[in-house]
Amino acid sequence: MNHYMQGIQIKNPExxxxxxxxxxxxxNKELLNTHLHRNGGVFTDGEKFVSEEFKWKVINEGRAxxxxxxxxxxxxxKPDQIKYISFNEDIANNYDNVNSQLMMFFGTRHNALFHIYxxxxxxxxxxxxxxxxxxxxxxxxxxxxxxFAYHDWEKNETVKVIDPKGxxxxxxxxxxxxxxxxxxxxxCAYSPEWRMTIxxxxxxxxxxxxxxxxxxxxxxxxxx
Numbered sequence: 001m002n003h004y005m006q007g008i009q010i011k012n013p014e015x016x017x018x019x020x021x022x023x024x025x026x027x028n029k030e031l032l033n034t035h036l037h038r039n040g041g042v043f044t045d046g047e048k049f050v051s052e053e054f055k056w057k058v059i060n061e062g063r064a065x066x067x068x069x070x071x072x073x074x075x076x077x078k079p080d081q082i083k084y085i086s087f088n089e090d091i092a093n094n095y096d097n098v099n100s101q102l103m104m105f106f107g108t109r110h111n112a113l114f115h116i117y118x119x120x121x122x123x124x125x126x127x128x129x130x131x132x133x134x135x136x137x138x139x140x141x142x143x144x145x146x147x148f149a150y151h152d153w154e155k156n157e158t159v160k161v162i163d164p165k166g167x168x169x170x171x172x173x174x175x176x177x178x179x180x181x182x183x184x185x186x187x188c189a190y191s192p193e194w195r196m197t198i199x200x201x202x203x204x205x206x207x208x209x210x211x212x213x214x215x216x217x218x219x220x221x222x223x224x
Contacts, residue, residue, distance in 0.1 A: 004150055004185055005161070005172040010138075011224045018101045019167050023140060024094050025077065025116055026196055031091060032075050032116060037083040040072040042120075049124035050188040052158065055151060058125045059186055063177050067130030069188070074121040078114045102200065106136060106217055110201045113137075117146065117195040125188045132176035133201035134214060140167050146191030153182045163195065171218060 010016060025032065048054060049071045058065050076082055077095045099111050112135065115123070128135075139148065141163035148170070149160045161170070175183025189197065202214050 004152065004159075005148075005170045006218075008169040008171055008218055009222045010167050010169050011222050012220055013224070015105055015221060016167075018098060018105065019138065019140070021094075021101075022098045022196070022198065024098075025091075026140065026142065026194055028090070029118075029194060031088055033118075035084060035086050035088040035091060036075050036077075037085055038073055038118070039076045039081065039083060040074070043071070043073050043122075044120075046071075046073055046120050046122040047190065050122055050149065050190045055125045055158065055186060055188070058127075059151065065127065065129070067126060067128050069124040069126040071124040072122065074118060074123075075116040076114065077116065078111060098198075102198070105220075106200050107213060108200050108202055110203075111198070112201045113197055113199040115197050117189070117191040117197070119191070119193050121195065122190040123188055125186055127184045127186045128174040129176045129184060131201070132174055132179075133203060134173050135171065135199055135201050136217075137170045137172075137197060137199040138167060139163055139170075140196040141165065141191065141193075143193050145193045146189070146195040148187065148189045150185055150187040163191075169221060 010019070058070070077091060079095070095114065099114070103109055103111065112131070112133070142165065144163050144165040146163045147160050149158050152159045172185065173183070174185045202210065
């Protein structure tokens with residue numbers, strides 16, 4: 001990718017095993033549709049919220065943009081974000097199982113996102129300035145028909161990162177409004193088919209020791 005987002009190869013057998021457990025959510029879509037409300041609701045025009053026009057609308061808001069996506073459509077299964085139609089123990093237990101293992105592997109207790117995109121699901125353009133952090137982003141797409149996009153300040157254009165089939169990993173720093181503009185990573189995601197993203201964060205105020213630990217985690221992800 002580039003200095004905004006670094007692609008990381010997933011080779012660690014232990015991690016691959018846990019990520020395979022996470023695909024339970026993709027194999028049980030009917031449970032999600034039956035027991036969960038879609039966060040943000042259902043949109044027939046989701047692509048407009050990941051468009052160039054909408055990107056510049058958000059960028060031009062400056063600090064008035066609070067960092068959150070203005071619009072989204074999908075199933076959030078984190079306990080503080082999930083919206084049940086009727087409680088389902090399997091959904092809750094599978095989240096707890098996968099999240100606890102991944103937190104242990106990554107050495108962080110900050111699960112920022114556990115989001116399942118149904119067809120047409122998206123996160124609109126935003127910059128996470130409200131939660132500046134180093135991000136590990138894992139995406140599962142069984143078809144490769146979906147993407148993550150971000151604004152490249154140097155080229156002043158959108159870079160679209162097409163999902164490969166299966167699992168992929170990105171790492172990058174999302175800055176805040178007290179830093180140079182180039183540290184703000186305006187980004188969005190969209191998928192016409194089922195897709196899942198799980199992300200974990202490290203505090204942007206981490207010491208050199210903390211940053212060295214992050215480096216070790218990244219190396220461990222790629223270790224065979």
